Every structure is written in C-alpha cells, then in structure tokens.
Amino acid sequence: MPQGKPEHVPDDGLTTRQRRTQQVLAVHTGTGKGKSTAAFGMALRAWSVGWSIAVFQFVKSPKWKVGEESALRTLGESGKGGAVTWHKMGEGWSWLARPGDERDHAAEAAEGWAQIKRDLASSAYQFYVLDEFTYPMHWGWIDVEDVVNTLRERPPTQHVVITGRYAAPALVDAADLVTEMTKIKHPMDAGRKGQRGIEW
Amino acid sequence: MPQGKPEHVPDDGLTTRQRRTQQVLAVHTGTGKGKSTAAFGMALRAWSVGWSIAVFQFVKSPKWKVGEESALRTLGESGKGGAVTWHKMGEGWSWLARPGDERDHAAEAAEGWAQIKRDLASSAYQFYVLDEFTYPMHWGWIDVEDVVNTLRERPPTQHVVITGRYAAPALVDAADLVTEMTKIKHPMDAGRKGQRGIEW
Numbered sequence: 001m002p003q004g005k006p007e008h009v010p011d012d013g014l015t016t017r018q019r020r021t022q023q024v025l026a027v028h029t030g031t032g033k034g035k036s037t038a039a040f041g042m043a044l045r046a047w048s049v050g051w052s053i054a055v056f057q058f059v060k061s062p063k064w065k066v067g068e069e070s071a072l073r074t075l076g077e078s079g080k081g082g083a084v085t086w087h088k089m090g091e092g093w094s095w096l097a098r099p100g101d102e103r104d105h106a107a108e109a110a111e112g113w114a115q116i117k118r119d120l121a122s123s124a125y126q127f128y129v130l131d132e133f134t135y136p137m138h139w140g141w142i143d144v145e146d147v148v149n150t151l152r153e154r155p156p157t158q159h160v161v162i163t164g165r166y167a168a169p170a171l172v173d174a175a176d177l178v179t180e181m182t183k184i185k186h187p188m189d190a191g192r193k194g195q196r197g198i199e200w
Numbered sequence: 201m202p203q204g205k206p207e208h209v210p211d212d213g214l215t216t217r218q219r220r221t222q223q224v225l226a227v228h229t230g231t232g233k234g235k236s237t238a239a240f241g242m243a244l245r246a247w248s249v250g251w252s253i254a255v256f257q258f259v260k261s262p263k264w265k266v267g268e269e270s271a272l273r274t275l276g277e278s279g280k281g282g283a284v285t286w287h288k289m290g291e292g293w294s295w296l297a298r299p300g301d302e303r304d305h306a307a308e309a310a311e312g313w314a315q316i317k318r319d320l321a322s323s324a325y326q327f328y329v330l331d332e333f334t335y336p337m338h339w340g341w342i343d344v345e346d347v348v349n350t351l352r353e354r355p356p357t358q359h360v361v362i363t364g365r366y367a368a369p370a371l372v373d374a375a376d377l378v379t380e381m382t383k384i385k386h387p388m389d390a391g392r393k394g395q396r397g398i399e400w
Contacts, residue, residue, distance in 0.1 A: 034234060034238035038237040040241040048267030067247070071275055075271055197327075198245065
C-alpha cells in the first residue's frame with residue numbers, strides 16, 4: 001500500500017532521519033493466526049538490509065517452527081543478508097550445554113530472558129524475535145516490569161518483536177507497534193486438522 | 201503453542217489423512233500491519249516442505265516488498281526447499297514483456313488474475329501468495345464471483361493466501377482460514393516515519 005504520512009510531526013527535537021532510525025518494539029498479540037508468522041516475515045526484511053537477527057523461541061513445542069527455522073538459517077548461511085542465530089527454550093538454549101539437566105520450564109524461561117538482557121546490554125544483535133514471549137510473562141515466570149524497563153533502556157539500535165496472546169498492558173504501553181490478530185475463521189472449526197506446510 | 205484438536209469431526213467421508221492434505225484458502229484482512237508479512241511467513245513453511253511458490257503482487261508501489269522478494273528468491277535459489285516465482289503487477293508481469301506499454305492498472309490487474317487462473321487450472325504451483333489482491337476486487341477491476349468460483353473449483357493441491365483490506369464477504373465465506381489484523385498502535389500515530397528494514 002502507499003507509504004503513509006504521519007498525521008503530525010512530534011516536537012521531539014529529532015530530525016526525520018533520526019526518527020527513521022529509531023528502534024522499534026513491536027508486539028503481535030490476539031487469539032488469531034499470524035502472530036509469529038508475521039514476526040518471521042519481518043525478519044525477512046531485517047535480513048535483507050543486513051541486520052543480525054536472533055530468534056528466541058519460548059514455550060516448548062513438539063514441532064517448534066521448523067519451517068521458519070530452516071528458512072531463516074538458510075538465509076543466514078547464504079551470506080547475502082544478515083546473520084541468523086536461533087535459540088530454542090529447553091531443547092537447550094544454546095548457551096546452556098548441560099544435557100540431562102532437568103530444569104523446570106519457569107527456570108528455563110528465566111534463563112532465556114537473562115540471556116536476552118545480556119545480549120541487549122551488549123547490542124549483540126540488531127533484530128530480535130522473542131517468539132511466544134508473552135506466555136512466560138503471563139504465567140508469572142518473567143517479571144513484566146523488568147521486561148518493560150529493560151526494553152525501554154536498551155541501547156540503540158536494536159529492534160524487538162514480541163509475539164503471543166495476553167500481552168501485558170505495560171508491554172503494550174511500551175511498544176511502538178502493536179497488532180492484534182483476530183480469528184475470523186479457522187479450518188479447525190470445520191473439524192480440519194493441522195497440516196504440514198501450513199501449520200508447521 | 202500446543203497443537204489444537206478439532207472441536208468436532210465432520211461427517212464429510214474423508215479420512216484424517218485426506219483432511220490433513222486438503223488445500224487451504226487463507227485470507228489476511230483488516231486495517232492492521234502484518235497481513236502480507238504473515239503471508240510471506242507462511243511461504244517460509246511452504247518452502248521448507250518443498251512446495252513450489254508463486255507470489256503475485258498486486259497494487260504498484262515504489263518500494264514493493266523488496267526485502268521479502270530478496271529473501272524468498274534467495275531461498276528458492278538455495279535448492280534446499282521449493283522453487284520461488286515472483287510476479288509484480290505493472291513492473292511488467294513477467295509474462296508480459298512489452299516495455300513502454302502504458303496499460304492502465306485495471307487492465308494490468310485483470311491480466312494478473314487471468315494468469316493466476318491459467319496457473320491454477322494447470323496446477324502450476326503448490327502455494328500462491330496473492331498479495332494485496334483484495335484491492336483490485338474492491339475497486340471493481342476483478343470480479344469477486346469469478347475469483348470465488350475459480351478458487352472453489354481449483355484442482356488440488358494448491359494452497360492460496362490472499363492479503364489486503366476490505367476482503368469481500370463472498371471471499372471470506374469461501375476461505376478456510378481468515379485472520380483480521382487490527383491496529384492497536386502504530387509508530388506513525390506518534391509521528392514516526394516508515395523505516396527501512398521495518399516497513400520495507
């Protein structure tokens with residue numbers, strides 16, 4: 001669609017150029033499909049401009065997002081855009097190499113967030129996908145205020161996309177871009193099952 | 201998130217396996233961000249399972265979706281997943297090589313749809329992204345009934361994702377999966393401009 005024009009220009013003392021390179025915190029929430037999918041779609045754009053990308057997948061899943069992971073890794077390895085790093089909770093966050101270590105999910109989620117904080121503090125990446133990161137917040141495993149404060153104070157320029165239902169109001173408040181995905185119709189309503197290639 | 205179970209099993213005479221391989225018509229509509237982005241995210245999954253992908257971009261744009269195009273083309277060329285074909289309206293649909301031919305947009309859109317019909321009839325691809333395809337329907341350039349009938353009768357197995365605002369009720373009715381993206385908050389509301397890497 002045509003490029004929009006801002007409805008007003010803020011009195012923030014920034015030049016247009018500065019405003020164009022501000023870091024973005026995006027949240028994809030709601031009960032519909034497409035929250036993670038759109039985050040990975042955003043990663044394509046980030047990759048194409050050469051930004052380094054880190055994906056942190058929270059919430060264990062038997063199928064994870066294998067298609068997206070394969071595609072993003074292939075792009076990272078192509079050398080034509082940004083590098084891609086992929087972390088999965090519980091299947092060993094890559095900085096935790098302790099096989100057989102039966103940690104509980106809350107502790108795993110907290111470890112993941114601690115690593116993200118370290119990465120943000122050191123400006124390790126330019127584009128972060130924190131996939132399904134709202135859930136450990138919703139379940140009380142990770143402190144929302146800590147997340148919001150950390151994100152508000154992160155060094156530039158690091159863009160962050162957070163996905164999942166039940167985004168906390170404080171997170172929505174801190175975000176620049178919030179989209180709610182709403183289910184209008186889903187194949188499962190008609191008794192259809194998830195399909196390879198479509199659902200994972 | 202955990203794989204859902206269908207709420208009921210339909211009395212359609214199909215086996216679970218048959219139901220798992222039914223072709224999907226998805227529509228991403230609404231006024232929020234992420235409609236196209238999620239469609240390209242779905243294409244990552246399609247690519248990863250080896251499906252051939254065709255993207256048809258309707259509605260001319262100075263910036264198109266250059267990041268997504270670059271990423272999908274790179275994936276297609278990697279040989280690790282499905283092939284990728286990319287068509288842009290007006291910048292010469294690739295089957296129309298008539299430089300300097302000043303056709304109007306309505307005619308160009310109709311040409312694009314005619315090509316899609318040919319491709320569907322010959323099962324040319326397994327996964328189609330018809331990006332911003334709702335607009336030429338909304339503007340009366342392409343007949344909604346023709347689209348719906350063509351899609352309903354397309355040979356299997358061809359998955360189709362259509363994006364854009366103002367999805368016609370008949371299209372929503374024909375779709376298996378419909379998601380509405382709603383804007384909760386957008387940087388432009390705060391006077392921020394579109395950014396390279398984020399918006400395109």
